[in-house]
Amino acid sequence: MRVLVQDAPFDLGAETQAFAQGHSDMGAIVTFTGVVRDLPGDPLQVMEIEHYPGMTELALREMAETAKERFSLGDVLVIHRFGALKPGEMIMMVATAAPHRKDAFAAADFLMDYLKSRAPFWKREITAKGATWVASKEADEDALGQWETP
Amino acid sequence: MQVLYFAWVRERIGVPREVVDTSAETVRDLVAELQAKEERYTLAFSDLSALRVAVDQVLSDFDTPLAGVQEVAFFPPMTGG
Incomplete structure (x- = not known):
């Protein structure tokens, strides 16, 4: 299991390749990558990502541990960047390895839902009109409901 | 106690962290103490x-x-991913 919080860019190909190696008992590798999206009508200059050093690593590690146990994963990788990012840059990635694809997909989905609303990151969009903190979406919070165990 | 602020809460209060001398029993009590201090806290909270x-x-x-708590942090809902 690997959890990285960094300002530097990451190499998606190299990370995926390294993650996929050495798991001969894992039949499925799923990766998800989040990219800074430009804004229609009001071009995005920079996306600034603030985080809570210490808590971020703790929260991500706990999510990864939970996912590993719940979906019988062989391995998990989470990389999340902070700092100033430009449109088209990769913000984050998750990779999951499981014996079968359904668990690998579900675990990646689970991790993304938790990461959106439970990892201490805050995004600020800077355009020619000024800077705006990105508001959290109710849909993101609602998405956590599907993972609640009865 | 270390008190930390992030995102627009940090901007409204004007500092990212500060040491607060408090005997507050709960987070809610701490918020009330801060709000009584200065208007910037009243606004932020x-x-x-x-x-x-x-x-x-x-x-x-x-x-x-x-x-027994060392660190309390206030922030808006998170927007990771």
């Missing part, structure tokens, strides 16, 4: 439903007791 709190780096709620 005017709507608690728009805020989240972490106690010793664990997401908590406003009724969490503060006995």
Whole structure:
């Protein structure tokens, strides 16, 4: 299991390749990558990502541990960047390895839902009109409901 | 106790962290103490439903007791991913 919080860019190909190696008992590798999206009508200059050093690593590690146990994963990788990012840059990635694809997909989905609303990151969009903190979406919070165990 | 602020809460209060000498029993009491101090706190904490709190780096709620706690952080709902 690997959890990285960094300002530097990451190499998606190299990370995926390294993650996929050495798991001969894992039949499925799923990766998800989040990219800074430009804004229609009001071009995005920079996306600034603030985080809570210490808590971020703790929260991500706990999510990864939970996912590993719940979906019988062989391995998990989470990389999340902070700092100033430009449109088209990769913000984050998750990779999951499981014996079968359904668990690998579900675990990646689970991790993304938790990461959106439970990892201490805050995004600020800077355009020619000024800077705006990105508001959290109710849909993101609602998405956590599907993972609640009865 | 270390008190930390992030995102627009940090901007409204004007500092990212500060040491607060407090005997507050819960997070809610700490908020009331801060609000009584200066207007910038009153403004930042005017709507608690728009805020989240972490106690010793664990997401908590406003009724969490503060006995033995080292660090409390206030911030808006998170927007990761």
